[in-house]
Amino acid sequence: MTLSPQLIAATIPDDPDLAKSVQDLVKSSPESAPVITRLLAYFQTKQGAASVPAHDHIIQQQSKQNQGIAQFFNRGGASTTTSTLSATASTSVSPRTSADIGPAIYTTSALSFLHPVRKKLVLSLHSKDIILTTATPAASTPEIICSAPYKSLYRVIAVPFLERTTKQTALLLFFRHSDGLVAAKDAIWVVPLPDDGKDFTLHFHEQHRQLAGLSEDLQSPSSSTKPPIPLSNSKRPDSLLISILSHFLQTSNPTFSSDGTVDIIQNPTPAYPNFLAHLKSNQGTIYLLPTGILFAFRKPILFLRSESIEAVGVHSVLSRTFDFEVVMRQDPTVVTAEDLEGVPAENKDGRRAVGFGMVDTKEFARMEEWIKKAGIRDRSLSEDLKAKDKAPVSATGASSKKRERTADGGGEGVDGNDSEGGGSQVSVSQRNDGTKAKKQRGTVQGGDDDEDDDEDDDFAPESDDEIMEEYDSDAVGSDSDGGEENVPVRRKKVDSDDEGEVLGDEDSDDEDEDEEGDEDEEEDEDEEDEDEDEDEEQNEEGVDLHNEDEVDELLDD
Template identity: 25%
Template sequence: MAFIALNNAPVPIQTRAPPPHPKEIDVAFASNHELRKRVHAAIDQNPTQSTLFRDISTYILDQTSAAPADPTTKKRKLQDSSGLQNGAPATNRLTNSSSKAWRTYPGVSFSIPQRKKFTLELLDQQDGGIRAIGANGSVECAIACKDVDQVFCLPVPEKAKKQHNFVIIPVHGDGVAPVPDEWKASPPEPIVWTFEEATGKNVVEGEDPGPGLVAEAIHHCLIQAGTGKQVIFPDANEFASAVPENHRKGDKAYHVKAHRGSKEGYLYFTAVGIIYGFKKPLAYFDFAAINSISYTAVLRNTFNLVITTPTAEIEFGMLDQTDFAGINEYVQKHGLQDASLAADRRAKKLNVNKVGGNKEGAANGAQASGDGDADEESELQKAERELQDKEDDEEDDDDFDPGSEGESEGEGSDSEGEEAGGSYEEGDTAEMEDDDVDGDHMEH
């Protein structure tokens, strides 16, 4: 019986170790850890799919390492929307999604060039840059640090929660100056994404919930690339709106609502220039690109702002009259009313955008403007004078009484005298007639 029981004992099942995952998968999905884990789990559950996933990974690597064959492809690739130098492909390190990023921020909401959530990655060192990685692990848009003109961090108006838009202006991508011929095939576009400040349970103790850490990381990459640029924040010393922030009464507002044609947007007056966002077409007016600034359609509640560049006049309408004084102070401070200073600003453009150079250039411009226009009527004073004259004319029209036409000055005196309680004696009739004659001579 023991012998039979021994032979009938269940034979232990020998489990096989799962086959190793293809290396192509790890490389293709290196920038998306969660997606790579899902692929591995799918292979472990169904090993027959290993070949399929390996082929997909190989295809992804081939696509990211080679330039797209059709430049008009619907999905915006790096060469179509990133503003890389002279439209040429960027370094392999920036375009290759398998290259390791220095900083990674998943789930970031982009609005330009695509309205979609991507993983934001920052690559430092000299050939570094900024790029957006899609859900499939491919580079959707990117820009090399050396091709960055300016980077802004601007508060988003009319939001209950604090949000900031990071705006990257590429070289030749300001939306104002004409694009050089060699760039017209693939003109560079700005890159805009939104940072939402942490609140409640999302706040990490001892860590800034605002955009400061991301701005510092971008600044680090710009410095490593030798650009000398920095992230530009709004500054109350430059401009702060007189209109309070509607959704957060305690916060300063740095924007002015304005219309460009039928589209509504926001103007920001910063230390390096004026920027209009956040919808396409976004425009950035470098000080050197501004010939002059003037005001039109100045009314009781609104006015229009006209920015003149070497190639065009761009008008922004329906600005709140409350911000008139602050904007004009900014314009005078940077010498933007005098077109004769434009050439001088363009000559000093290299110093305008350097760290610390913008303030010096602004001071020089303001001093030059003050010396040249000290005795002239400012644009603001002229507009206010014209508005006052218009109001005086309207008041004169309101005071005019058609029923009094043809009455003499004497008759008016008679009426006034009666209202005052006085009366005329019969002996004063001749004197009244003399007054009537004198009044008629004055009217004629």
């Protein structure tokens, strides 16, 4: 049995020596021919499968997994992508053209969109799709930026746009998307519309009236200046567009009005409660709507559906602002992927929550009322939120006490105890008080007190006596510091009637006091003895000391 030359050439096309070796092997061992034939056929099959590019294979798998949403969002080759996932989605689906979508029935003038891109775009409504195109002259063909069928639209919201001075209403369109294919910022369209209709034009393409499915009872009387608008008599641009969208949603899904698959919230008068808030560093506006909480218009735009919210907790309530936290449910049967778009990943407690801050306390009552009406659990008294309200307490438990800063940088409590644990040493504040009192007394008594604060700080006593004089509240000076003559003996102790502290050791003070008393008595006895001696000497001379004449004669002699 021999091998087919065509099989060998197809399997081993670029190595003639190997092909000849295989043929020689089969000739020398004919019994191996069937096995070699099967082996070559197997290699040929694998080579055919490997000839398909790897990236094409990945794209095919992605298109199979996401074929439900891939057709909803299609971008042209020159469209601006805002994420890697969006770029992947655009490459997995061939761009749709105007021929694929069909002719437009309604088109608007160029509007300043905020999402998915900040650019002037034209909103074009077709029989099955809604698209965004570039604003180009009539002679040129517009470029498609985004497109989606009406069946992918699941929420339409109109709220006051407060970021401009003129009265405007922001129209928000939310489209379903698959995880990992289109980011939320690409699936949300936002455009502010003027309430007075200025700079807004809605064109109706009369030649395509039949494609709209408009009947006489659903449209306004047609005229050359006013396009027929189904289900609405309002002149506000947001109301006109919502009416047209509602009509196309109903024609694409007959059960649209009964199954409630699309959440449409129009801008009433007065408007729903709204106020400023911060999401991390981004400032935006919070709208408390009947079906959820909307945060706009900074990225990311969040809509927290009431049914997907587990609890709301208010915390960090101050005199002017407060914060609150929204905790989302974890039940996959209730919460959808769109409900969690923009919500941070699970924290350490295993839950997903988003926090808002810097809300004016004037809005607290409206926030509390909305929580009750929505039937959402209030977790403001939970332990983790109460922990955020507690002020930090030091280990010693003394953080609530006010501290005073002393001259040398140490802290002293209001109760007078030293911050280093107390002691018998005099504090710097007491030393300064004694110095001030001493200066005042020197001024009153006429003494010259040349000591200043620097000299007091450098005071270095050599004995206990000098310490006693320095801090004696009744001291009036001494010979050493320039005081007056004939001053009383320095006192060793602060009088008990004064409020000052006894300085030094009590036992040593008592001993000093006893010694001082003995010295005083000895001095008194010496003085009395001297007086008696003088009297005796005078008497011996026979002079009457009480007679002035005799005394004068004695002095003359």
